[in-house]
Amino acid sequence: xxxxxxxxxxxxxxxxxxxxxxxxxxxxxxxxxxxxxxxxxxxxxxxxxxxxxxxxxxxxxxxxxxxxxxxxxxxxxxxxxxxxxxxxxxxxxxxxxxxxxxxxxxxxxxxxxxxxxxxxxxxxxxxxxxxxxxxxxxxxxxxxxxxxxxxxxxxxxxxxxxxxxxxxxxxxxxxxxxxxxxxxxxxxxxxxxxxxxxxxxxxxxxxxxxxxxxxxxxxxxxxxxxxxxxxxxxxxxxxxxxxxxxxxxxxxxxxxxxxxxxxxxxxxxxxxxxxxxxxxxxxxxxxxxxxxxxxxxxxxxxxxxxxxxxxxxxxxxxxxxxxxxxxxxxxxxxxxxxxxxxxxxxx
Numbered sequence: 001x002x003x004x005x006x007x008x009x010x011x012x013x014x015x016x017x018x019x020x021x022x023x024x025x026x027x028x029x030x031x032x033x034x035x036x037x038x039x040x041x042x043x044x045x046x047x048x049x050x051x052x053x054x055x056x057x058x059x060x061x062x063x064x065x066x067x068x069x070x071x072x073x074x075x076x077x078x079x080x081x082x083x084x085x086x087x088x089x090x091x092x093x094x095x096x097x098x099x100x101x102x103x104x105x106x107x108x109x110x111x112x113x114x115x116x117x118x119x120x121x122x123x124x125x126x127x128x129x130x131x132x133x134x135x136x137x138x139x140x141x142x143x144x145x146x147x148x149x150x151x152x153x154x155x156x157x158x159x160x161x162x163x164x165x166x167x168x169x170x171x172x173x174x175x176x177x178x179x180x181x182x183x184x185x186x187x188x189x190x191x192x193x194x195x196x197x198x199x200x201x202x203x204x205x206x207x208x209x210x211x212x213x214x215x216x217x218x219x220x221x222x223x224x225x226x227x228x229x230x231x232x233x234x235x236x237x238x239x240x241x242x243x244x245x246x247x248x249x250x251x252x253x254x255x256x257x258x259x260x261x262x263x264x265x266x267x268x269x270x271x272x273x274x275x276x277x278x279x280x281x282x283x284x285x286x287x288x289x290x291x292x293x294x295x296x297x298x299x300x301x302x303x304x305x306x307x308x309x310x311x312x313x314x315x316x317x318x319x320x321x322x323x324x325x326x327x328x329x330x331x332x333x334x335x336x337x338x339x340x341x342x343x344x345x346x347x
Contacts, residue, residue: 001013001014001015001190002014002190002191002192002193002224003164003190003191003192004016004192005121005165005166005167005192006119006121006165007048007072007074007093007094007120007121008048008071008072008073008093008094008120009072009093010047010048010071010072010093012121012167012192012194012224012225013167013191013192013193013224014192016224017250018218018223018224018225018226018245018250019047019048019224019225019226020045020046020047020048020225020226020227020238020241020242020245021046021047021048021049021050021074021194021225021226021227022041022046022049022050022227022228022234022235022237022238022241023049023050023051023052023076023227023234023237024037024038024041024049024050024051024052024234025037025234027057027058028051028052028053028054028057028058028061028062028065029055029056029057029058029060029061030061031061031064031065034051034061034065035064035065035068035069037234038051038065038069038070038071038073039069039070040235041071041234041235041238042069042070042071044235044238044239044242045238045241045242046071046237046238047071047072048071048072048073048074048093048094048225049069049071049072049073049074050073050074050075050076050096051065051073051074051075051076052076053075053076053077053083053084053086053087054076054077054078054083058083059083059086059087062075062086062087062090062091062092063090063091065090066090066091066092067091072092072093072094073091073092073093073094074092074093074094074095074096074123075087075088075092075094075095075096076095076096077095077096077097078097078098078101079101079102079103081102081103081107081108081110081111084097084111084114085110085111085114088114088115088117088118088120089114089118092120093120094120094121094122094123094167095111095115095120095122095123096122096123096125097111097122097123097124097125098124098125098126098130098154099111099122099124099154099155099157099158105157105160108157108158108160108161109161112158112161112162112163115163115165116163120165121165121166121167122158122163122165122166122167123166123167123168123169123194124151124154124155124158124166124167124168124169125169125171125194126147126150126151126154126168126169126170126171127171127172127198127199128142128147128171128172128173128174128177128198129142129199131146131147131150132150135149135150142172142177143177144170144172144177144180144181144183144184145184147170147171147172147177147181148170148181148184148185148188150170151168151169151170151185152168152185152188152189155168155189155191164191166191166192167191167192167193167194167224167225168185168189168191168192168193168194169193169194169195169196170182170185171195171196171197171198171229172197172198173197173198173199173200174197175197175209175212175213175216178195178196178197178198178213179213179216179217182195182217182222182223183217183220183222186222192224192225193222193223193224193225194223194224194225194226194227195213195214195217195218195222195223195224195225195226196210196213196214196226196227196228196229197209197210197212197213197214197229198229199229200228200229200230200231201230201231202230202231202232206230206231207228207230207240210228210229210230210240210244211240211243211244211247214226214228214241214244215244215247215248218244218245218248218250219248226241226244226245227241228240228241228244252287253285253286253287254281254282254284254285254286254287255277255278255281255282255284255286255287255288255289255290255342256288256289256290257274257277257278257281257290257291257292258289258290258291258292258303258306258309259271259274259291259292259293260292260293260294260295260298260299260302262294263294263295265294265295265297265298266294266295266312267294267295267296267312267313267314267318268294268310268312268313268316268318268334270292270293270294270312273292273310273334273335273338274292276335277290277292277335277338277339277342280339281342284346286346288307288308288342288345288346289305289306289307290306290307290308290309290338290342291303291306291308291309291310291311291321292309292310292338293309293310293311293312294311294312295311295312295313296311296312296313296318296319299311299312299319299321300319300321300327303321306321306323307322307323307345308320308321308322308323308338308341308342308345309321309322309338310330310334310337310338311327312334313329316331316332316334317329317330317331318330318331318334318337320337320338320341322341322345
């Protein structure tokens with residue numbers, strides 16, 4: 001088990017549930033636009049929001065953002081220890097920084113003093129595009145070994161000051177490199193890990209890359225907090241993160257609709273009924289597995305692990321399936337019959 005840090009009440013590591021993060025893409029200095037995006041992300045299920053802290057306008061907006069945000073905020077800082085201090089003093093719960101870029105031991109010491117004073121952790125984040133030239137030359141590129149050595153080296157600067165409330169991340173646009181780096185880091189340290197495939201891009205392939213990389217690690221018990229990095233609306237990141245956690249069975253806060261792939265035996269509109277059930281139940285935060293199956297040959301067996309479901313018969317009829325009860329023949333509007341059964345189970 002990893003160590004545990006506390007970011008404004010959000011526990012990361014140490015057996016705490018895997019949390020979801022995202023990052024605003026507004027100009028931080030535009031406090032109203034940034035706060036609106038923070039609110040939307042929190043409403044979608046994001047548990048920690050990172051914002052860029054990169055100029056005077058951003059620094060001026062930090063106190064208002066921290067005061068009004070419904071979730072803990074993390075300041076993304078590069079090179080400027082003054083900006084990190086300003087964020088912490090404004091009420092930010094966490095900072096993301098590379099200590100080796102701060103400009104020397106005195107600045108690292110100042111950062112650690114401020115982190116302790118505000119009981120805030122720090123995320124040491126290393127990406128394939130930000131590796132030191134020496135490591136790139138030694139390893140011949142942004143390899144997993146180079147990423148981990150860089151991250152542990154930066155963490156070591158904090159450890160010299162006696163500070164260990166650290167979260168590590170080693171990210172690459174390569175799924176394989178990302179997974180290998182996280183596995184290697186877990187062998188060498190017990191810091192909580194922030195995982196995700198960086199610069200994944202946009203569209204279907206980006207979502208698949210993120211699901212493959214994050215899913216592979218979480219199935220091995222590696223990863224304490226996640227960000228799905230997608231180009232575009234950060235709301236999509238949160239939706240995809242929730243989907244990954246649900247698909248892995250890590251979260252059960254939803255109605256899961258399973259359905260058969262259909263074949264020549266299919267006797268009902270499986271795709272249509274399943275889509276309508278998903279739409280009707282998407283905002284129900286209750287654990288329930290519902291099956292929509294196309295025929296009575298394989299349907300009942302394939303739906304055995306569902307809480308309830310329906311399998312198509314002939315002439316628009318079907319069989320209603322409910323765990324612990326014998327199958328029951330039903331007719332007419334199979335969607336409505338299934339929804340009535342769902343409401344009864346959830347009552």
